[in-house]
Amino acid sequence: MRVLILAALMLLGVTLVARADTAPSSEQLPPNVEALLSLLADPGVQKWLETHKAASATTPVPPITTQTSHLSHPLADYVRAVRGHIHGLARALTTLPDEFAAAWSILVADAEKVGLAGLVGLFGLFAAAAFGAERLYRRATSGFMTRVAQLDVATRRGQLMVLASRLGHDVGRVAVIAAAGIGVFVALHYWPEVIEKIVLACLLAFIIVLLARAVLRFLLSPPGKDANDLRIVPMDGESARFWTQRLGLVVIILAVSYATTLSLSLLGFSVEAREIVAYSLGLGLLSVGIDTVRRAPGPTIVDAAADGEVLVRAKTSVGLISAYFVLLWCLWAFGAVQLFWLAAIAIGLVWAIAIAERIVVHLLQQSASSGIGAATPxxxxxxxxxxxxxxxxxxxLLLLAWAWNIDLVALSAADTPPVRVAHGIISAVIILLVADLVWRVLRTLIDNQIAKVRDTAVVQTEETQRRSRLNTLLPILRNFLWATLAIVAILMALSAMGVQIGPLIAGAGIAGVAIGFGAQTLVKDILSGVFFLLDDAFRVGEYIESGNYKGTVESFSLRSVKLRHSRGPIFTVPFGVLGAVQNMSRDWVIEKLSLTITYDSDLEKARKLIKKIGLELAEDPELKAITIEPLKMQGVEEFGEYGVKLRLKLKTKPGQQAAVRRRALVMIKAAFDESGICFASKAIQVSSAGGSQPDAGVNADAALHDAATPQKPVAA
Structure with missing residues (x-):
């Protein structure tokens, strides 16, 4: 019954005003049309028209006065067109009752061809065919939908299969209704001509509403318990329900507007009268749009009370969008159709791109558990x-060309200056879009590769070293690719627009030579950086020393490197002033230690204790992975003033020697104390002045011993 109800409401809405004031007439033509035809057939009227036409042809056109000469012709023409449009609408308001009466007469006359019973029977057959076919379709596909409901939606593949199946089912339902409805019109030849066209327009509007509902269910609010998992556009259930209802209402208003204006055209309404009805429906659409913006769910509205700044932004955004909608309606109502289409397509394109990107990110973005460490596209x-x-x-752009009545095929065949300029602009836009596409893909590939090697493991292997080198070179490659693509795209766009790029390239070469002479330091820095990278002198994350600068390499630019000191400061050092670089983070590091023990200590026992401690450190779970060669005593370094100086060494991964050294010193101190091996220290003996034995010996143990004096590590 929905199609029948929709058609009946459409017909009643068109004829309510006429039935309030005018009784239906059985005449085929309206009275005012018959009066006009009779006047035109009168010989006296025809003679007067011919005389008036001849007189107007001989009347000279008055020149343009100086009062309007300051206005440009397009602007003056537009103002006159808008003024005439408004006057035409005002005149049409006075004739609306007569036009409704005439439309009612046409409907009554057309319905009398088959009679009331025949018309009711035709509507009954139409409704029965459409909804009967829909019921059969539901029964036929019930088993399929049951199997779809049992699919696993835990994976993205299963979710897409369920969504595609439900969308196909809904589209098939609409297709069955449309086929059944159209089949009634093809099979039955008893439809009155005007009513048949009106019902077809209503059927088309109803099909559009059903298709829009299927698409909205697919994107925003799929049915079932897994609605949140199956929603294409990422949003919560309340927001999805809100936008499904509001967008569905917008589609219904647009479909009803289309069916209404087409029906009024079939019923003989003038253009101005149809425009008045369309503008009235547009006001309803405008009110729905403003109310939707005001009530739209989101953090900027819900959390506005907790943050005054957010509240201001929310109110400003709602006000601006509402004003934009009002501007669209005014442009449409005042006849600025070209500006209306430009503004409407602009805002629609922005929203469509934003929604499409959200959908793609939601569906195809890599998860954080993929091993990269963070979600990257x-x-x-x-x-x-x-x-x-x-x-x-x-x-x-194609829609805008259609709205502006631009024949692109004929335009491409023409060879005029405006056409060449337009063709160049379109080609330039396409070139820039393709360049943007290529750059985004390349940048994503490079960023994903950098993300894989950003969190390099502590243990240095050949694979991690290779990734570290990639992490050093890829950012520079990314910057180089961006600059190259930007220059090539700009030159190609200028060439497409008819600009001769040969002189530009020659001028750029001359300017480059002049800049090279004036910026020798900059050129030196850039070339030095290139050779440093080619020599693989250092990488991001490595600790280097060069002259007065030392620190961990954090990043590069074309002319400098950033070094982070261990205390926090960061140095930005041009490549040209680095000079010889000492890399402390390659391959391995040898840490050398010195211990001074007393002369009465057992050297062999000390050697065995140190070797034992080295083996224990090498087997320690925390230090095993970073120890290359265990701690051992190389021998006696020298006989000092207070004791015997021993030399020790150990070999570790770069940057890890401090942890092993600290643990070794603690263990050596404990082992020597337990074994009776004493560290040497200064002792001062004081004697009396008379040469007698001292009353007491004072030991000034200043703790200035060389028990554990680490030396500067030796790096490869």
Whole structure:
């Protein structure tokens, strides 16, 4: 019954005003049309028209006065067109009752061809065929939908299969209703001509509403308990329900507007009268849009009370969007159709691109558990996102050309200066869009590769060293690719627009030579950086020393390197002033220690204790992975003034020697104390002045011993 109710409401809405004041007439033509025809057939009227036409042809056109000469012709023409449009609408308001009466007469006359019973029977057959076919379709596909409901939605593949199946089922339902409805019109030849066209328009509007509902269910609010997992556009259930209802209402208003204006045209309404009805429906659409913006769920509205700044932003955003909607309606109502389409397509394109990117990120973004450490978009997701953006922009331009009545085929065949300029601008836009697509894909590939090697493991292996080198070179490669693509894209766009790029390239070469002479230091820094990178002198994350500068390499630019000191300061050092670089983070590090023990200590026992401690450190779970050669005593370094100086060494991974050294010193101190081996220290003996034995000996143990004096590590 929905199609029948919709058609009946459409017909009643068109004729309510006429039935309030005018009784139906059985005449085929309205009275005012018959009066006009009779006047035109009168010989006296025809003679007067011919005389008036001849007189107007001989009357000279008055020149343009100086009062309006300051206005440009396009602006003056537009102002006159808007004024005439408004006057036409005002005149049409006075004739609306007569036009409704005439439309009612046409409907009554058309319905009398089959009679009331025949008309009711036709509507009954139409409704029975449409909804009967829908019921059969539901029964036939019930088993399929049961199997779809049992699919596993834990994976993205299963979710897409369920969504595609439900969308196909809904589209098939609409197709069955449309086929059944159209089949009634093809099979039955008893429809009155005007009513048949009106019902077909209503059927088309109803099909559009059903298709929009299927698409909205697919994108925003799929049915079932797994609605949140199956939603294409990422949002919560309340927001999805809100936007499904509001967007569905917008589609219904647009469909009803289309069916209404087409029906009024079939019923003989004038253009101005149809425009008045369309503008009235547009006001309803405008009110729905403003109310939707005001009530739209989101953090900027819900959390506005907790943050005054957010409240200001929310109110400003709602006000601006509402004003934009009002501007669209005013442009449409005042006849500025070209500006209306430009503004409407612009805001629609922005929203479509934003929604498409959210959908792509939601569906194809890599998860944080993929091993990268953070969610990063894949190259496929970037390619799809930018490809959709490219398609949407081209579609928007084609739609704008259609709205402005621009014949692109004829325009491309013409060879006039404006056509060449337009062709160059379109080609330049396409070139820039393709360049943006290529850059986004390349940047995503490089960023993903950098993310894989950003958290390099502590244990240095050949694979981690290779990744570290990539982490050093890839940012520079990314900057180089961006500069190259930007220059090539700009030059190609200028060439497409008809600009001769040969002189530009020659001028750039001359300017480059002049800049090279004036910026020798900059050139030296850049070239030095290139050779440092080619020699693989250092990488990001390595500790280097060069002259007065030392620290961990954090990042590069074209002319300098940033070094982070161990105390926190960061140095930005040009490559040209680095000079010889000492890399402390390559391959391995040898740490050398010195111990001074007393002369009466057992050297062999000390050697065995140190060797034992070295083996224990090498087997320690925390230090085993970073120890290359265990701690051992190399021998006696020298006989000092207070004791015997021993030399020790150990070999570790770069940057890890301090941890092993600290643990070794603690263990050596404990082992020597337990074994009776004493560290040497200064002792001062004081005697009396008379040469007698001292009353007491004072030991000034100043703790200035060389028990554990580490030396500077030796790096490869």
């Amino acid at each position: 894949s190259a496929g997701a970037t390619l799809l996102s930018r490809g959709i953006r490219f398609i949407l922009i081209i579609s928007g």
